[in-house]
Amino acid sequence: MAVCIAVIAKENYPLYIRSTPMENELKFHYMVHTSLDVVDEKISAMGKALVDQRELYLGLLYPTEDYKVYGYVTNSKVKFVMVVDSSNTALRDNEIRSMFRKLHNSYTDVMCNPFYNPGDRIQSRVFDNMVTSMMIQVC
Amino acid sequence: MADEALFLLLHNEMVAGVYKSAEQGEVENGRCITKLENMGFRVGQGLIERFTKDTARFKDELDIMKFICKDFWTTVFKKQIDNLRTNHQGIYVLQDNKFRLLTQMSAGKQYLEHASKANFR
Numbered sequence: 001m002a003v004c005i006a007v008i009a010k011e012n013y014p015l016y017i018r019s020t021p022m023e024n025e026l027k028f029h030y031m032v033h034t035s036l037d038v039v040d041e042k043i044s045a046m047g048k049a050l051v052d053q054r055e056l057y058l059g060l061l062y063p064t065e066d067y068k069v070y071g072y073v074t075n076s077k078v079k080f081v082m083v084v085d086s087s088n089t090a091l092r093d094n095e096i097r098s099m100f101r102k103l104h105n106s107y108t109d110v111m112c113n114p115f116y117n118p119g120d121r122i123q124s125r126v127f128d129n130m131v132t133s134m135m136i137q138v139c
Numbered sequence: 140m141a142d143e144a145l146f147l148l149l150h151n152e153m154v155a156g157v158y159k160s161a162e163q164g165e166v167e168n169g170r171c172i173t174k175l176e177n178m179g180f181r182v183g184q185g186l187i188e189r190f191t192k193d194t195a196r197f198k199d200e201l202d203i204m205k206f207i208c209k210d211f212w213t214t215v216f217k218k219q220i221d222n223l224r225t226n227h228q229g230i231y232v233l234q235d236n237k238f239r240l241l242t243q244m245s246a247g248k249q250y251l252e253h254a255s256k257a258n259f260r
Contacts, residue, residue, distance in 0.1 A: 056196055075191035076184075108192055112185040 002099065003067065004028040004083040005131050007107060007122060010076065012036055016122040018131055019083070032081045035061045035069045039079050042071070056104075057097050072100040078107065099134055106130045143239075150240055153178075190214060204231055 004019035019028040038061040058071035063086065072080040080103050082096070106127050110116055113124065154175065161171045190211060208220035212235070222234035 073196070074188070075194065075196060076188060104192055108188045111188040114181070118181075118184055 002082045002084050002134050004032065005103070005134065006032045006081045007103075008032070008036060008079040008081060009119060010078060015078075015120075016127070016131075018128075018135070020135055028083060031064075031067070031069060031083055035071065035081050036079070038062055038069075039071045039073060039081070043073055043077075057100060059093075070096050070100070072104070074104060074107070080104070080107075102130060102134070147240065147243055186215065187211070208233060 004017070006014055006018075007016040009015050014032070017029060017032065019025050039058060042058050042061075056072055056074060058073060061069045061071045061081075063069070066086055067083050068086055070082045070084065072082075074080075080100055082099065082103075084096075106124075107122075110122055110124050110127055111118065116122075116124070157171050157174055191206075194206065194210070204223065204225075208223055212218065212220050216235070216239040218235075218237070218239070220233050221236045222232075224232040224234070
């Protein structure tokens, strides 16, 4: 049950960003933007090896008081960023991983679409539906 | 495998088709090669997304080159790259002694110029 999902291209511009309509969207855009720095830090081979160097899933990027931000990077350096509500403590790491897996699968399908030019905004309906199914249902 | 022959025929026809459409249109000859190159690049992008989905993250450039030469080439052309050379300054030369898309062409002079066009795909 994510609150905001973003797909960021290799050159750090967003290919797809969507948040629950109730909230102030700008706040989420800003959060995703700041989390990109953390992603870059994790990707670069820092000596600490806090993250398993061979994994695509980056884990919790940084927690704020209301939200937690998770990251995932593909081998083509496309980043997925997900913001979830902190109050939703039932979400476990495995669930986040499986959500990123689904995101990655859908993104691969979008890439293989011959009518999609890499670098454009993602406008696929199937991708939209998949993201909707992962977002929180707020009445 | 029957599908390999099908792809070879499609590939050859694509090269011929692009050149034929260039003759009828107003474009200069150089654009054909660019068109074919771009087509190949786009197809490659989609393939790479699919293949790298499950592999581990690449640590450095050497990892990426190894992946291309071994895994990627094996999956697409069913063999590995025969020779990889580098000048350690960002240039890599991949050598394949038996390029799958060209083996079916006979070695007469007539076909050699067309072989170079097919090469770019």
